[in-house]
Amino acid sequence: MFKSFVRSLATNANTQVFKLQEPPKYVLGSLRSFPSLEPKEFVALPNDFLNLPTRRDILWSAVVYEEDKAKIETTQVFTKGDAIYSHKKLRPQKGSGKARVGDANSPHRYNPIKAHVITAPHDWSTELPNKIYNKAMATALSEQYKDGKLYIVGNNESSELNESDSSIIDFKYGYPETIKQFKNQHHLKNLNLLFITDIERSNLTKAIEGDKVKALTKENVEVRDILKANRVYIELPALQWFIGKYL
């Protein structure tokens, strides 16, 4: 029945049956100045990077991959080969009325020696296909974008800036007071902030010392950093680099 139906379709194809439509190509992001976060202009960014559905399974895989990669085995455990005790036989083979024993270096005795154990250094890193990791990065950024928590700082088509503002994520002075003022101005107290910069910004690094705020250059950003943050501030060149690398 199916085949006969398909054959009939070949003669009178009805183009209106399947509701096929091209998906959107771009989403709009607003470029802002820093530190006032005043929106200056719109910028078109790929829909496949900033408007992905939330795939918790992919995010989970990526975070586990990152945690495993960061894990370092440092615990020193004694094994039988370490021979922390003497090789002397504990008691004579015969005549004690007790079981036969060898030396004290046996893992079955009450001692810190373990028979089979993972010792340092050990590589805990696991594998994940690049495609999955890249999609996780895009999904994490999409999540922040859709919640309106992704702030893009930059200057695309030479828009005018205020005197106190700049098109990069950096403060004029590198004192802790500047980040306090920034938080007060935008009502960001007790929130996890993440600043993603193209290159290292010295004043920003000095200002956030001893604070909950995180500032990373584009190469050092991980999926879990983006997921943990309540607000993400990213420079436009860094975002362009992200799209080039992870899309």
Place this chain on the structure above:
Amino acid sequence: MKPSLISLQTFKPSLPAQPAKLFQIPKLSSISTKDLPNNGFGKGTYFFSKTKFGHWRVYKKVQNTKITTELTQIKGDVLSLKHDLIKIAKLNPKTVTANPTTGIINIKGDVVDEIKQLFNGIN
């Protein structure tokens, strides 16, 4: 035969890592409203395309004795495509399952050629 020191394997020097290409921002004047998310896509509409090699993304999936036909990388309203497939191909609704999160539709049995023919006839 004597063992030879010359390896028969071809020597492939590894290429230096290329820096990631920067995404070039298009001009806003070059974008129409159809390219933006509020063009109505996903509300009863969907997107199902060929691969870059020109094949429909319809595959025969063999899991021991269980054989199904899988349609992958469906964007938009996956459930709507499922209902349309059932209607057009007159399938038993119980044999078709859809996963809207991953964009996959599974049909019981091997109907790969028939589904491909269906899409070829329409596009």
